[in-house]
Amino acid sequence: MPLQKVQLRPGLNREGTDYSNEGGWYDGDKIRFRSGFPEKLGGWSRLSNSTYIGAARTLWNWVDLTGLSYIGVGTNVKYYVELGGGYNDITPFYYTDSLTNKISTSITSNVITITDINYAPNIGDYLVISGASAVGGISATLLNAEQVVTAVNPSLNQYSFVVSATATSSVAAGGGTITVNYEVPTGLNTFISGTGWGASPWGFGGWGLAYSGGNQLRLWTADNFGEDLILAPRGGQIYFWQPSGTYTNGVAAGLTTRAQKLQTLSTSAGYQGTYVPNSTYQVVTSAIQKFVIAFGANSYVSGNPNTTFNPMLVRWSDQLNPYQWVPDIINQSGEFTLTNGSYIMGARATRQEILVWTDSAIYSMQYIGTPYVWSFQILMDNISIMSPNAMITVNNVTYWMGQEKFYMYSGRVETLPCSLRQYIFADINKNQAYQVFAGANEGFNEVWWFYCSNGSDTIDKYVIYNYLDRVWYYGTMPRTAWLDTGILQNPVAAKYDAATNTGLLLYHESGVDDNAGVSPQPIDAYVQSSDFDIGDGHNFGFVWRILPDVNFNGSNVNQPSVTMTIKPRENSGTPYGVADNPTVTSGDNYTTKNEYTVQQFTGQVYTRLRGRQMAFRIESNTLGVAWQLGMPRIDIRPDGRR
Numbered sequence: 001m002p003l004q005k006v007q008l009r010p011g012l013n014r015e016g017t018d019y020s021n022e023g024g025w026y027d028g029d030k031i032r033f034r035s036g037f038p039e040k041l042g043g044w045s046r047l048s049n050s051t052y053i054g055a056a057r058t059l060w061n062w063v064d065l066t067g068l069s070y071i072g073v074g075t076n077v078k079y080y081v082e083l084g085g086g087y088n089d090i091t092p093f094y095y096t097d098s099l100t101n102k103i104s105t106s107i108t109s110n111v112i113t114i115t116d117i118n119y120a121p122n123i124g125d126y127l128v129i130s131g132a133s134a135v136g137g138i139s140a141t142l143l144n145a146e147q148v149v150t151a152v153n154p155s156l157n158q159y160s161f162v163v164s165a166t167a168t169s170s171v172a173a174g175g176g177t178i179t180v181n182y183e184v185p186t187g188l189n190t191f192i193s194g195t196g197w198g199a200s201p202w203g204f205g206g207w208g209l210a211y212s213g214g215n216q217l218r219l220w221t222a223d224n225f226g227e228d229l230i231l232a233p234r235g236g237q238i239y240f241w242q243p244s245g246t247y248t249n250g251v252a253a254g255l256t257t258r259a260q261k262l263q264t265l266s267t268s269a270g271y272q273g274t275y276v277p278n279s280t281y282q283v284v285t286s287a288i289q290k291f292v293i294a295f296g297a298n299s300y301v302s303g304n305p306n307t308t309f310n311p312m313l314v315r316w317s318d319q320l321n322p323y324q325w326v327p328d329i330i331n332q333s334g335e336f337t338l339t340n341g342s343y344i345m346g347a348r349a350t351r352q353e354i355l356v357w358t359d360s361a362i363y364s365m366q367y368i369g370t371p372y373v374w375s376f377q378i379l380m381d382n383i384s385i386m387s388p389n390a391m392i393t394v395n396n397v398t399y400w401m402g403q404e405k406f407y408m409y410s411g412r413v414e415t416l417p418c419s420l421r422q423y424i425f426a427d428i429n430k431n432q433a434y435q436v437f438a439g440a441n442e443g444f445n446e447v448w449w450f451y452c453s454n455g456s457d458t459i460d461k462y463v464i465y466n467y468l469d470r471v472w473y474y475g476t477m478p479r480t481a482w483l484d485t486g487i488l489q490n491p492v493a494a495k496y497d498a499a500t501n502t503g504l505l506l507y508h509e510s511g512v513d514d515n516a517g518v519s520p521q522p523i524d525a526y527v528q529s530s531d532f533d534i535g536d537g538h539n540f541g542f543v544w545r546i547l548p549d550v551n552f553n554g555s556n557v558n559q560p561s562v563t564m565t566i567k568p569r570e571n572s573g574t575p576y577g578v579a580d581n582p583t584v585t586s587g588d589n590y591t592t593k594n595e596y597t598v599q600q601f602t603g604q605v606y607t608r609l610r611g612r613q614m615a616f617r618i619e620s621n622t623l624g625v626a627w628q629l630g631m632p633r634i635d636i637r638p639d640g641r642r
Contacts, residue, residue: 003547003633006616008529010036011471014423019572019613021530026615028527029475032444033466039628040525040620041475042509046516047492048085051502053077055189056494057389057437059483059505060222062229064243069487072229073494074220075503076189078126079231081241081255082505088255091126092239093181095119103143103175105136105167111150112138117157119182125149126183127161132175137168143175184233187218189480189496190457191434217434219388223285223349225322230292231259232283234388238262238276238294240322262292266323274305275325277315282388284347284354289367291332292317295344295356300327300335311343312358314365316374332373338363340381346388351396355409357385362413380413386428389437392447399447399465401436406465416465420472424463427453435459439482441491443509445469450479458498512554512626526619527629531569535612540639543568543609548598549630550618557624559599564618566594568611610639 009024010033018026030041054075063069071082080087095118102115112135121127125148132143147161219234229241241259267273281296297315299306318324318331327334338344341358347365348355354365361381368375384403385391391400398409399416404425406416418424428436432452439448445468453461463474480503481494490507495516497503506516514521534541543566552560569575596605598618618629 003635006529006532006632006634010038010469011419011466012473012527013419013530015419015421017572018615019531022532024530026528026530028473028525030477030523030525031475031527032446032464032473033469033471034444034628036469037628037630038527038618040512040523040626042626043511043513043523044493044506044508044516045510047082047505047507050086051500051504052080052087053502054186054218055496056481056503056505057189057218057435058220058222059481059492059494060224060229061483061487061492062224062227063487064227068243070229071483071492071505072222072231073503073505074218074222074231074233076187076218077124077501078183078186079220079259081229083255090241090255090257090259091183092237092259092261093128094184094237095182097180097182098177099175099180100177101173101175103132103135103171103178104173105138105169105171107136107168107170108166110162110164110166111160112143112147112163113158113160114180115156115158116180119180120154120157121149121152121159121182122185123149123152124186126186128181128183130179130181132178135167135174136171138163138165143178184236187216187233189217189498191217191432219434221282221284223283224287225285225290225292229259230262230283230285230322232280232294234281236279238280238283238292240265262322266325269323271323272326273323275300276323277325278305278307279309281311281344282347284349286316286349286354286367290320291367292322293347293354295347297335299337300325310337312338312341314338314344314356314374314376332370334373336374336376338376340378345385346391348391348393348398350393350398355379355391355398357391357400360384362409379409383407383413386451387434387436390449392438392440394440394442394447394467397467399467400438401449401451403430403433417470418465418472420463420474424451424474427451427461429454429456432457435480437481439491439493440484441508442484443491448482450477450482458496512556513623520623522621522623522625524619524621526617528567528617529615531572531613531615533612534568534614534634534636536638537612539641540570540610540612541636542639543607543614543634543636545604545606545635546596546616547604547633547635548602549632550598550600550602551628551630552600552626553628554626555624557622560620560625560627561597561599561622562618562620562625562627564596564598564605564616566596566607566609567615567617568594568609569613569615570611572613 013021013024031038054077056073056075058074060072073080078091097118104113128146134140142163149159151160222231232238239259240262263273263276266276277294277297280294284293293316296311297313315335318333340361345357356363362379364377366375386401406418408416429452436451447465450459450462462477479493480496483492493506
């Protein structure tokens with residue numbers, strides 16, 4: 001028989017059985033399809049050796065007027081601005097209190113206790129003390145610093161933190177008059193249902209002064225108003241961060257400045273800051289029209305600010321003025337209540353409109369000018385979305401993951417056909433659905449979704465849609481946030497280390513190995529075909545050689561190689577390997593070996609394998625190797641029936 005080309009359909013398909021997908025690919029990890037052929041994903045490397053505290057759920061990149069490129073990093077603990085590889089803490093202060101002689105110490109203990117009847121932080125919250133004098137042998141330098149709460153005693157209105165020295169005496173009440181700036185309360189890096197604010201639905205309601213949350217997944221939103229950063233934790237207030245405009249050796253001096261409440265800045269600018277929304281699910285800026293828009297907010301009530309949170313309300317500032325939120329005939333601030341759904345899940349600004357998702361519908365929000373300012377149209381009802389970050393817009397098309405399928409919007413809402421639908425949605429841990437996030441890898445025409453698999457409370461898997469080739473593939477990878485190239489040269493992803501409660505940023509498509517750690521590690525990448533016939537359905541086929549077709553472009557080691565594994569099968573219901581070592585009718589015997597090393601100039605490999613059908617797998621797990629599979633050929637001859 002002539003040599004038979006193995007030319008398979010691109011993309012992975014798990015919608016049917018292995019054999020029913022004959023002519024396609026069935027399984028893989030850390031591979032992509034480019035021009036129809038599978039290849040290993042690019043590697044990743046650290047953006048810098050610096051780390052930040054917590055798990056990042058939001059990354060945002062922008063450039064200021066001087067050309068400095070920043071990355072905003074929102075974690076469950078803090079908010080940072082990255083510049084030049086360093087992470088600068090700009091976490092806003094949520095509440096400020098003045099206390100007099102409220103610090104206590106115990107002899108030989110390094111635990112410091114503070115009594116505050118006005119505010120109750122949670123364990124893990126951060127605060128900054130200033131103005132304290134030495135107490136019980138603990139120096140003022142150790143007290144006047146950022147502290148982290150290690151214990152709380154609500155019945156006594158007390159909390160504690162630890163310093164690096166031990167007290168030489170016990171003091172019940174000391175420290176003089178101090179200022180305590182409480183940072184935005186921390187959240188968790190996993191979702192816990194049924195506890196804290198917003199248990200049903202998640203994030204429902206705002207923060208009160210005596211904050212009782214701190215036990216929900218922390219999601220930040222960020223956007224730009226000009227060169228300034230506007231940000232908000234889901235369910236919290238809106239904050240503004242403004243570079244100071246002064247620079248030393250090319251570094252912005254504003255990096256030492258905390259983000260400030262928009263309410264405070266509004267009041268300082270001469271406006272009625274009490275009417276700025278006191279909490280929101282998400283804040284977005286309309287880049288062309290220059291509005292600041294809050295999705296989920298408290299409504300405006302003339303003369304008496306309403307503090308009741310409305311999860312379906314959309315409010316916006318005056319045009320070109322983020323400080324003015326009082327509707328008037330001479331400005332364009334206003335509000336609108338959506339009707340379809342129970343709460344707003346999220347919003348994304350696109351080229352001509354802002355898309356708004358509730359828990360059961362999607363709206364189009366378009367600017368129409370005065371007097372109504374914005375119009376709202378329902379694009380589709382009775383749809384779903386997995387999480388507030390499950391949507392992404394690429395090339396003017398918006399994609400998102402629903403509860404049981406994928407969607408796309410390019411002027412109309414459509415179901416996105418998916419050859420992995422059953423496999424992916426059966427594998428997702430729905431209890432951690434809010435961790436799902438979408439990202440784009442524009443250089444490879446890909447949309448990525450990361451999710452927690454069944455049995456995992458942290459993100460460990462991804463699924464990719466290649467919108468140019470219209471194919472799907474999936475794999476394993478722990479990431480918590482993603483940022484496409486845009487201003488940057490490479491996609492950037494966030495990785496979290498639970499053991500140290502720290503994270504770092506990684507450049508993706510950088511090299512061919514895993515360079516996230518101290519030393520490079522190989523990336524285990526493989527793709528496996530579905531079964532295809534090598535016999536005539538009745539008789540066996542005998543594969544005696546394979547002519548591989550693999551290129552190793554991009555490899556940085558001598559003699560790069562992949563492992564080719566051949567998997568013969570007698571029948572669809574039998575496990576692989578049953579036909580590995582039959583006795584051929586001619587009396588010739590052969591071994592069970594079915595793994596072969598293929599290098600750049602490997603012309604052929606001798607296999608001596610027998611079965612009615614077979615699958616093959618290409619894999620690499622060594623340093624410095626990049627590969628793309630072409631069209632291998634197999635040499636088959638008819639064989640017996642048994």
